[in-house]
Amino acid sequence: xxxxxxxxxxxxxxxxxxxxxxxxxxKPDHILRFPDASQIHFNEVQKLRLEYKNILRIDxxxxxxxxxxxxxxxxxxxKIQGLDHLINLTWLNLSFNQIEKIEGLECVQKxxxxxxxxxxxxxxxxxxxxxxxxxxxxxxxxxxxxxxVLYLRKFKNLAAFNLFGNPFLNEGDYRFFIAAYFPxxxxxxxxxxxxxxxxxxxxxxxxxxxxxxxEELELHQADEAxxxxxxxxxxxxxxxxxxxNGSSLFRTMFKDDPKAQTLHxxxxxxSLIQRYLLSSxxxxxxxxMGELCTQLFERGLAEHKRRETEVKSFFSCQEKAxxxxxxxxxxxxxxxxxxxxxxxxxxxxxDILLARDARKxxxxxxxxxxxxxRDAVIDALAxxxxxxxxxxxxxxxxxxxxxxxxxxxxxxxxxxxxxxxxRMNISxxxxxxxxxxxxxxxxx
Numbered sequence: 001x002x003x004x005x006x007x008x009x010x011x012x013x014x015x016x017x018x019x020x021x022x023x024x025x026x027k028p029d030h031i032l033r034f035p036d037a038s039q040i041h042f043n044e045v046q047k048l049r050l051e052y053k054n055i056l057r058i059d060x061x062x063x064x065x066x067x068x069x070x071x072x073x074x075x076x077x078x079k080i081q082g083l084d085h086l087i088n089l090t091w092l093n094l095s096f097n098q099i100e101k102i103e104g105l106e107c108v109q110k111x112x113x114x115x116x117x118x119x120x121x122x123x124x125x126x127x128x129x130x131x132x133x134x135x136x137x138x139x140x141x142x143x144x145x146x147x148x149v150l151y152l153r154k155f156k157n158l159a160a161f162n163l164f165g166n167p168f169l170n171e172g173d174y175r176f177f178i179a180a181y182f183p184x185x186x187x188x189x190x191x192x193x194x195x196x197x198x199x200x201x202x203x204x205x206x207x208x209x210x211x212x213x214x215e216e217l218e219l220h221q222a223d224e225a226x227x228x229x230x231x232x233x234x235x236x237x238x239x240x241x242x243x244x245n246g247s248s249l250f251r252t253m254f255k256d257d258p259k260a261q262t263l264h265x266x267x268x269x270x271s272l273i274q275r276y277l278l279s280s281x282x283x284x285x286x287x288x289m290g291e292l293c294t295q296l297f298e299r300g301l302a303e304h305k306r307r308e309t310e311v312k313s314f315f316s317c318q319e320k321a322x323x324x325x326x327x328x329x330x331x332x333x334x335x336x337x338x339x340x341x342x343x344x345x346x347x348x349x350x351d352i353l354l355a356r357d358a359r360k361x362x363x364x365x366x367x368x369x370x371x372x373x374r375d376a377v378i379d380a381l382a383x384x385x386x387x388x389x390x391x392x393x394x395x396x397x398x399x400x401x402x403x404x405x406x407x408x409x410x411x412x413x414x415x416x417x418x419x420x421x422x423r424m425n426i427s428x429x430x431x432x433x434x435x436x437x438x439x440x441x442x443x444x
Contacts, residue, residue: 010076012057013050018042021050051075051093058082073097073115080104094119095137102126116141117162124151133158139189140165146174150181160187180205181212240402241300247290249395253388300399311410318414322421 011017022045042063048070055075061067062085069091077097081104083089091113099119105111109129115137122142127133133155143149143166152158168174178185179193179201186193202209236242243249 010054010056013055013059013061013082015060017050017053017055018048018060021048021053025049061086083108090132105130124148127151128154130155131157135159136161138166139163142166143168146177149178153181156184158182158185160185162189164189176201176204180209235301235304236297239300239304240399240406241297241304244293244297244300244395246293247287249293249392250289253391 022042025047043065045064046066046068048064048067051071051074053075055072055077058072058077058080059082061082065085066088067086068088070086070089071093073093073095075097077094077099080094080099080102083092083104084107086108088110089108090110092108092111093113093115095115095117097119099116099121102116102121102124103126105114105127106129110132111130112132113135114127114130114133117137117139119138119141121138122144124138124143134157136152136155136158139162143163146168148168149163152161163169163174163178175188175193175197178188179198183198183202233242236245
């Protein structure tokens, strides 16, 4: 460590600290690549050491997109933050700081090694996204409940962790507890978990482990069922036919219709409706509309599959066309450069292609009571009928609007992507022309 840049007062990261830290890591023969601090490319740095700098706040790391290892131990950091852009980080050392809560790790999903030892953390939490975690160190913190360690069972690749120095150690020998609940763990507190310890632990915690295993299996099966349901519902939404596979639309027509609810309150109406629905003279309207909705549902899924195939084919052809054009452009550029070098001449070609719808019988007395006020009944029926038609029209509008919006979004996305790509190509051409112009001027 360079003694000339030790910081005595608490500070936040800034560009100057980062530039100096990057320079410190390069050997003399590599420093020649960065003669000036302003010329350092942070997006190329893979390792960064910032220990013993009394850093109070993590900041200014948004340019370090290639960073894989970050050492921030022995500082004054109080909160885990500022890591959102470090998507390639696999190693993070935050030991010997003032951190009280595990947080801010949602974006570092590639993290394999996490060192939080010698902090003030009381709960192991907020690490669900770290599926690749293999080593976890949280010794000398304030973890008071041994059961909290079971949170780490979700990390299937975890091979080692260090828990020494936490208050829960007073609960007795916890090595058997850890060995029983973490059968794949290889190292605990920097010591190998031998087979003897594992065997004694499995015997001691046999019944507890079996109960927990069954509970976890039930949770896993329930989670799989939920994921299948969500995936199925997403497919139906993408096809704009959600809740059309059955009589759901028919039932919502009456559920959301106040006039229909009023008619149901009339004396004898419930028995009349049941007789109507069970009558052999007329088809069951619920069943009939359910069949129609099912047909529409199946047609929608088929159309969605066809659209997906067409879109996939389009992008495949687009990618092939872009690749072919890039290959041709590379060949042309190579030929041009060859001729340019031989003849020392300057010429640029810039071509842009923007490709683009009762019978009446003798009725019981209770039914006749219903129709004493003929106008009111007719008005209620007409209103209910209109409400039902409105419900169907709304569903039709939702279906067609969804398809139209999907199509417009797809076309806009393709157009924007092509415009962006063409603008980048034009920018590359301009830079190339400027470079050739400079060469020509030098010759003149």
